[in-house]
Amino acid sequence: MARAIIADDHPLFRAAMNQALSDTLSSEILEVSSFQQLEQALLTHPQIELVFLDLSMPGNQGLTGLSTLRSQYPDILVVIVSANEDTRVVRQAMALGASGYIPKSVPLPEWKTAVVTVLAGDNWLPASMQDVINQPDKELSAFANQLEQLTPQQFKVLQCIANGLLNKQIAYQLGVQETTIKQHVSAILRKLNCINRTQAGILFKQMLTTPDSFDQPL
Incomplete structure (x- = not known):
C-alpha cells in the first residue's frame, strides 16, 4: 500500500521525485496536482504516513496547506518541497509543524537522506539552512502553539x-x-x-x- 503522496502541480518533477524515492519508501507513491486532490487522497488512503507538499500548487496559498494538514491529520509527516528558499518562509514552515523543508534545488540523491531522517522522527533541512532551527522566531512559535x-x-x-x-x-x-x-x-x-x-x-x-x-x- 502507498505510504507517501507527492503533492506538486509539475508532472515531470513528480515523476523524477517518485523515481528517486521509490526504493527508499519501498511502496507505491501516490501523486496529486492540487491541494483538493491531496485532501481527497488522504480520505481514501488512511494509511498515508508522509506528504511532500509544494507551497505554490493550486489550492495551497502560502502555508495554509501545511497548517490544514497539521490540524486535520496530526499524525502525518509533512515535508515542504519548494523553489522558495527564503529563510523566513523556511522558519515559518518549521515552526508550523513541517518535518522538513527540501528546496527544489537540492540534488535528488539527498532526498533519500531527507526521507530516512524524517521517517526516523527527526527534522531535516539542508546544511545551508540549519541556522533556521538554531534561531527560532519566538512570536511565530508562540502562534504555532496557539494554533495547535x-x-x-x-x-x-x-x-x-x-x-x-x-x-x-x-x-x-x-x-x-x-x-x-x-x-x-x-x-x-x-x-x-x-x-x-x-x-x-x-x-x-x-x-x-x-x-x-x-x-x-x-
Missing part, C-alpha cells in the same frame, strides 16, 4: 474569518448553525488571545502567508 489548541473545525472557521466571511456565510459553507459558529469564534479568540475576529484574521494571514502569496485568498 484549535480543533479542526475551529481551524476551518478561523480560515474563513481570515478570508473575510461573516458568521452566516461560514455557517452555510460548513453546513452548521450560525450559533455554532459564534461559539467557535469565541473559543478561537480566547485560544489566540485576540480581542476580536478582525485581529484574529489579520494574525492568521500574517503568520501563514509567504512573500509570493499576499493578497490571495487563504
